[in-house]
Amino acid sequence: MGLMNANKLLKKRNKFRWSQKDYNARMKNLKIKSDPLGRSSQAKGIVIEKFQKEAAQPNSAMRKCAKVQLIKNGIQVGAFIPGNLAQKFVDEHDEVVIERIGGKQGRAKGDIRGIRFQVIKVNDQPLHRLVSGKIEKGRR
Numbered sequence: 507m508g509l510m511n512a513n514k515l516l517k518k519r520n521k522f523r524w525s526q527k528d529y530n531a532r533m534k535n536l537k538i539k540s541d542p543l544g545r546s547s548q549a550k551g552i553v554i555e556k557f558q559k560e561a562a563q564p565n566s567a568m569r570k571c572a573k574v575q576l577i578k579n580g581i582q583v584g585a586f587i588p589g590n591l592a593q594k595f596v597d598e599h600d601e602v603v604i605e606r607i608g609g610k611q612g613r614a615k616g617d618i619r620g621i622r623f624q625v626i627k628v629n630d631q632p633l634h635r636l637v638s639g640k641i642e643k644g645r646r
Contacts, residue, residue, distance in 0.1 A: 537612070542581045548605045548626070551576040551583075553598050559584075562617040569618045572596055572625060574604055585623040589637040596628055603627035 523529045531537060543549045551574035558568040570593040574585045585604045587593050596602065604623040609615030614622055625633055629644045636643055 541612075542576060542579070542583050543606070543623075544578075548603055549576050549578055550601060550603055551585075553596060553600045553602055554582065555598060556587075556593060556596065557584075559618060559621065562619055565617045567617075569621070571618070571621055572602070574602060574623070574625075583623055584621045585625050586618055586621050587625050587633075589634060592625075592633055592637045595633065595636045595643055596625060600628055601630075 524533075538545060554573045554575050556570070556572050559571050561567045561569055570587045572585050572587055572593075573582055575582045583604070585602070586607060587596055602625045605626055606612070607615040607618075607622060607624050609622065612622065614620055627633060628636065631641060631644050635641050
């Protein structure tokens with residue numbers, strides 16, 4: 507280690523940082539590029555089908571989900587339908603608005619494996635108000 511070695515060490519560190527997975531992904535904006543919603547927090551989509559997903563280990567429920575095709579880019583994602591008997595208000599070919607569920611680091615939340623989004627509106631009607639019976643489902 508010489509007297510003027512700090513510059514060489516800095517260059518070397520900058521060069522080898524690219525071999526670190528998290529640094530590489532951060533610098534290339536890979537999370538934004540691979541995210542179906544892009545930079546936005548919500549997106550509109552069309553319901554293709556409804557399905558049930560089994561909850562992870564200690565629980566034994568069937569979680570109600572929908573396969574949604576996004577309008578902005580055509581990507582198909584799975585979205586959770588929150589609320590008791592809320593799947594009755596979501597039909598095929600309905601227009602829904604989805605948002606991220608909010609699990610850690612963009613991953614799935616709770617016991618629903620592989621589902622990162624949830625339905626918040628159906629045909630421009632808030633889903634939680636439909637479930638509570640305050641409004642009726644709008645016709646398209």
